[in-house]
Amino acid sequence: MSDPVSSCTARLQQQEQEIRTLSAEIESLKNPQSLSPSPHLEQLRDENTKLKYRLNILKRSLQDERSHCSKSMMNVNLLLQDVFGEAIRASCPELDNPPLVVTPNQQAKFGDYQCNSAMAMAQMLKAKGIKTSPREIAEKIIQNLPDNELIQKTEIAGPGFINVHLKKTFVSKLLSNLLVNGVQPPPLASRKKVVVDFSSPNIAKEMHVGHLRSTIIGESMCRMFEFLGYDVLRLNHVGDWGTQFGMLIAHLQDKFPDYLTSSPPISDLQAFYKESKKRFDEEEDFKKRAYQCVVRLQSKEPDFIKGWNLICDVSRKEFQRVYDCLDIQIIERGESYYQDMMTQVVKEFEGKGLSEFDEGRKIVFAPGQSVPLTIVKSDGGYTYDTSDLAALRQRLFVEKADIIIYVTDSGQATHFQLVFAAAQMIGWYDPQVTRVEHAGFGVVLGEDKKKFKTRSGDTVRLMDLLDEGLKRSMDKLKDKERDKVLTPEELIKAQRSVAFGCIKYADLSHNRINDYVFSFDKMLDDRGNTAAYLLYALTRIRSIARLANIDEAMLRKAAETTEVLLDHEKEWKLGKCILRFPEVLQKVLDDLLLHTLCDFLYELATTFTEFYDSCYCVEKDRQTGEVIKVNMWRMLLCEATATIMAKGFEILGINQVHRM
Numbered sequence: 001m002s003d004p005v006s007s008c009t010a011r012l013q014q015q016e017q018e019i020r021t022l023s024a025e026i027e028s029l030k031n032p033q034s035l036s037p038s039p040h041l042e043q044l045r046d047e048n049t050k051l052k053y054r055l056n057i058l059k060r061s062l063q064d065e066r067s068h069c070s071k072s073m074m075n076v077n078l079l080l081q082d083v084f085g086e087a088i089r090a091s092c093p094e095l096d097n098p099p100l101v102v103t104p105n106q107q108a109k110f111g112d113y114q115c116n117s118a119m120a121m122a123q124m125l126k127a128k129g130i131k132t133s134p135r136e137i138a139e140k141i142i143q144n145l146p147d148n149e150l151i152q153k154t155e156i157a158g159p160g161f162i163n164v165h166l167k168k169t170f171v172s173k174l175l176s177n178l179l180v181n182g183v184q185p186p187p188l189a190s191r192k193k194v195v196v197d198f199s200s201p202n203i204a205k206e207m208h209v210g211h212l213r214s215t216i217i218g219e220s221m222c223r224m225f226e227f228l229g230y231d232v233l234r235l236n237h238v239g240d241w242g243t244q245f246g247m248l249i250a251h252l253q254d255k256f257p258d259y260l261t262s263s264p265p266i267s268d269l270q271a272f273y274k275e276s277k278k279r280f281d282e283e284e285d286f287k288k289r290a291y292q293c294v295v296r297l298q299s300k301e302p303d304f305i306k307g308w309n310l311i312c313d314v315s316r317k318e319f320q321r322v323y324d325c326l327d328i329q330i331i332e333r334g335e336s337y338y339q340d341m342m343t344q345v346v347k348e349f350e351g352k353g354l355s356e357f358d359e360g361r362k363i364v365f366a367p368g369q370s371v372p373l374t375i376v377k378s379d380g381g382y383t384y385d386t387s388d389l390a391a392l393r394q395r396l397f398v399e400k401a402d403i404i405i406y407v408t409d410s411g412q413a414t415h416f417q418l419v420f421a422a423a424q425m426i427g428w429y430d431p432q433v434t435r436v437e438h439a440g441f442g443v444v445l446g447e448d449k450k451k452f453k454t455r456s457g458d459t460v461r462l463m464d465l466l467d468e469g470l471k472r473s474m475d476k477l478k479d480k481e482r483d484k485v486l487t488p489e490e491l492i493k494a495q496r497s498v499a500f501g502c503i504k505y506a507d508l509s510h511n512r513i514n515d516y517v518f519s520f521d522k523m524l525d526d527r528g529n530t531a532a533y534l535l536y537a538l539t540r541i542r543s544i545a546r547l548a549n550i551d552e553a554m555l556r557k558a559a560e561t562t563e564v565l566l567d568h569e570k571e572w573k574l575g576k577c578i579l580r581f582p583e584v585l586q587k588v589l590d591d592l593l594l595h596t597l598c599d600f601l602y603e604l605a606t607t608f609t610e611f612y613d614s615c616y617c618v619e620k621d622r623q624t625g626e627v628i629k630v631n632m633w634r635m636l637l638c639e640a641t642a643t644i645m646a647k648g649f650e651i652l653g654i655n656q657v658h659r660m
Contacts, residue, residue: 134160
């Protein structure tokens with residue numbers, strides 16, 4: 001609601017509360033007959049009437065503005081909440097913050113949506129000593145429903161559920177709006193800054209399957225925030241600093257003494273890392289030299305910085321191969337970026353008396369936390385705790401982020417809980433104003449339900465996994481003889497779309513909090529809730545118009561001139577399903593669980609199949625195959641479905657193909 005409506009409503013509620021208080025005082029007096037009416041009460045009632053009149057005008061103009069001027073997709077659930085919220089407040093003005101529960105109905109025979117507030121309201125009234133049944137409250141709510149263009153009829157079911165039937169004209173109008181204007185997100189009150197910290201591999205180590213989840217989930221979250229209109233900064237907090245670089249630089253000096261003038265041909269950084277680690281563990285002289293290298297690196301001596309940069313560059317090239325496959329856009333900002341900020345963080349905690357000494361370490365205890373953060377080690381060095389505090393501080397004060405999300409495995413949940421608690425304690429942010437959240441995820445399991453490993457027991461290299469996906473995807477396409485109908489370019493495009501789309505979707509379609517089993521056979525299956533099925537479904541939907549010789553220009557013209565009829569039950573079901581897209585995105589925005597979007601896309605695809613099997617879009621002569629009739633309103637439903645599915649794919653990072 002707009003600000004004038006909110007302020008007017010607040011004043012109205014305050015005045016009504018004062019009226020009730022004064023009325024109660026009058027009633028409680030022993031001889032009310034001898035009292036003359038309170039001038040204050042009369043004044044309040046008079047102003048109250050004027051406010052109600054003004055509020056109704058504001059609400060009507062707001063509703064007109066919403067329905068006539070908005071090119072954005074409307075969240076039907078939120079519109080119903082506005083309508084029912086007003087009716088609930090009018091029905092029980094004595095309740096502060098009455099519950100407002102509006103949900104889609106699971107069974108079509110009971111209507112389209114359901115308001116389930118009456119039962120909870122009855123309990124609240126009972127606590128105030130007012131006895132009334134939920135059904136009576138439901139009747140009152142229905143009586144107080146304001147004029148609106150959404151609701152066809154309401155029915156009370158059971159103890160007090162209110163079933164809501166939407167107007168077909170309203171749904172048809174929203175579908176036409178979608179077809180004419182495209183998938184436009186609901187307008188934002190203000191454009192907030194979002195920082196998403198994801199992927200975060202370690203320099204000199206291969207990206208493995210554990211990084212896959214963070215990379216895929218983080219990228220998809222960024223795409224969703226961007227679609228909704230937020231200003232998004234994607235950050236790759238790589239592990240590019242620390243004691244391991246001492247041994248790597250020492251080994252570099254020994255193996256490639258001319259590294260300063262001739263770039264060393266390090267092709268396998270993983271093997272290089274293992275060699276240096278073996279020497280570090282077994283050779284005492286090498287170990288001492290490695291520690292000296294760390295000190296000289298931290299002192300930023302040019303030769304050592306150059307060695308460090310050479311090692312980082314080799315890693316970056318490997319990471320980029322993965323990011324190119326998965327269409328990942330991300331800015332590297334590793335631990336080294338925050339080194340100079342850590343001293344300031346330590347000083348700030350010391351200056352406010354929030355740190356203490358413990359066996360030579362400097363630690364910070366945050367309220368309600370049983371484990372401390374270590375901000376300075378006993379040898380004077382900094383820790384991951386210091387680095388993450390410095391990063392959070394920079395994101396809050398320099399980036400001025402309104403929302404900060406960390407996408408890492410659930411094993412780091414306690415660490416982030418401590419960091420966030422310390423940041424709140426020192427006053428860096430208020431969780432009521434700034435959203436700082438750890439979006440944790442479970443581990444990837446093999447088909448044996450154990451941690452995903454190679455046969456030799458090693459961690460699976462991410463590049464090997466992606467290459468295997470490409471091979472299997474091509475095998476699948478050739479099994480279906482797609483190589484005989486697609487051009488070589490189309491075949492390669494389909495191969496990459498299926499391979500990488502299936503890997504992404506298999507991850508995103510599971511609740512990220514849970515572990516999930518990685519299975520190429522399941523993810524490449526074109527039956528059930530998989531990317532392969534959805535990609536085929538979208539390609540098929542797009543082909544309906546093409547086979548009927550209807551081009552984009554004809555569809556655009558029809559969208560402006562043809563009413564979307566919803567008389568058949570399957571048309572009605574599909575139309576309502578399409579319009580749930582903004583509700584689904586709102587839920588994902590609230591809980592950051594992307595499987596809800598995947599479930600919706602699968603439901604949309606299966607609902608479309610029901611519609612297509614029951615409703616002729618194109619009628620053909622059975623003998624000649626010639627098109628006799630095109631039911632254009634149904635073609636528009638096909639187009640609306642495809643438009644929403646394509647936008648869903650875009651958010652999930654799945655590349656659609658026009659031919660498969």
